[in-house]
Amino acid sequence: MTARSLPPSVIATLPGSYYTDENIFALEQARVFETMWFCVARASDLGRPGAFRTVQVGRESVLVTRARDGSIRAFLNVCRHRGARIRTEESGEVKRSFQCPYHAWTYDLEGKLIAAPNLTRMPDIDRVEYGLINVHVREWIGYVWVCLADEPPSFEADVIAEATHRLGDERSIENYDIANLRVGRRIVYDVKANWKLIVENFMECYHCATIHPELTEVLPEFADGYAAQSFVGHGAEFGEEIRGFTVDGSEGVDRIPGVGEDQDRRYYAITIKPQVFVNLVPDHVILHRMFPLAADRTIVECDWLFLGDVVDSGRDLGPSVELFHRVNVQDFEACERCQPAMNSRAYAEGGVLVPSEHHIGAFHEWVLDRLGTGPG
Ligand code: FES
Numbered sequence: 001m002t003a004r005s006l007p008p009s010v011i012a013t014l015p016g017s018y019y020t021d022e023n024i025f026a027l028e029q030a031r032v033f034e035t036m037w038f039c040v041a042r043a044s045d046l047g048r049p050g051a052f053r054t055v056q057v058g059r060e061s062v063l064v065t066r067a068r069d070g071s072i073r074a075f076l077n078v079c080r081h082r083g084a085r086i087r088t089e090e091s092g093e094v095k096r097s098f099q100c101p102y103h104a105w106t107y108d109l110e111g112k113l114i115a116a117p118n119l120t121r122m123p124d125i126d127r128v129e130y131g132l133i134n135v136h137v138r139e140w141i142g143y144v145w146v147c148l149a150d151e152p153p154s155f156e157a158d159v160i161a162e163a164t165h166r167l168g169d170e171r172s173i174e175n176y177d178i179a180n181l182r183v184g185r186r187i188v189y190d191v192k193a194n195w196k197l198i199v200e201n202f203m204e205c206y207h208c209a210t211i212h213p214e215l216t217e218v219l220p221e222f223a224d225g226y227a228a229q230s231f232v233g234h235g236a237e238f239g240e241e242i243r244g245f246t247v248d249g250s251e252g253v254d255r256i257p258g259v260g261e262d263q264d265r266r267y268y269a270i271t272i273k274p275q276v277f278v279n280l281v282p283d284h285v286i287l288h289r290m291f292p293l294a295a296d297r298t299i300v301e302c303d304w305l306f307l308g309d310v311v312d313s314g315r316d317l318g319p320s321v322e323l324f325h326r327v328n329v330q331d332f333e334a335c336e337r338c339q340p341a342m343n344s345r346a347y348a349e350g351g352v353l354v355p356s357e358h359h360i361g362a363f364h365e366w367v368l369d370r371l372g373t374g375p376g
């Protein structure tokens, strides 16, 4: 992949500049995040008409809301008059419209321009034409996905098939009924690292033995360093003494009813490119969404989803949440440790992948293919 001459069995990583160069990041914004389906919010974050969230998708701020008919809508967060941001908060709720704070142009929850001071004296302003710019929206497994492309790629092929093909039929992701689970806990991490370092880290478990003592206690096969998280289609089995996917191996909470016998006592991990990770265990689901903000900064929003009854019961979710929270902190520290070194001349041509990390090479090929560049 690089100009280095390496033995055929050794795969090079991307050069360090791919993790630091603002031009490459801009290309990724345009050709990855603004072109593919991008997961922005839990549908329950938009509980009622008028509830909204603002999220960064590539170079754009996107305003996501629930319209009066209950459907979810998404718009570019830009007033059509003189370009003010409609909303700057991360989340909130309006009654029935969005009013731009600059000159008070007002848009309904479907994005149509419904009022503007003196609009009657400006008959040439078409209220539909000057509505907020819509972006494509899909809802799946209880999450809202948007696509900024004029013609979005197939959601079925790029998201659903990508998420399901790793597990066999009887081990379907559908068994977890993710759409109907409830957010028991959400933690937002501000990671000072390039988004690809976070994806690559999630794709391999070579590091598990070194940095994840609690996780390898629960999943002993991760201790040998060979398990590749994105490829654990067979599921990683809990250790014999382990009673639940918890920080101390203690009993978890109520099992999700659809989880079959062969999925019980197992952990599955799925990567949905470019920015979602799904972790499945018998009694909860952990879903990460990444929001890349700069070449060296990524916000990661992580939800722990449980049965509604479990959340309502007020049961202590702490031991369940704490396990993957520690894994997250350990992983993100590792990514932040790598990020500053990406600029070093020692990494100008990148590093190398050991055999258990070879699918990271496939991820790099995918990135280069999307960007239409070679590592130069
Ligand atoms: Fe929004 Fe003028 S910029 S009303």
Ligand code: FE
Binding pocket: 201, 202, 207, 208, 212, 327, 331
């Ligand atoms: Fe890890």
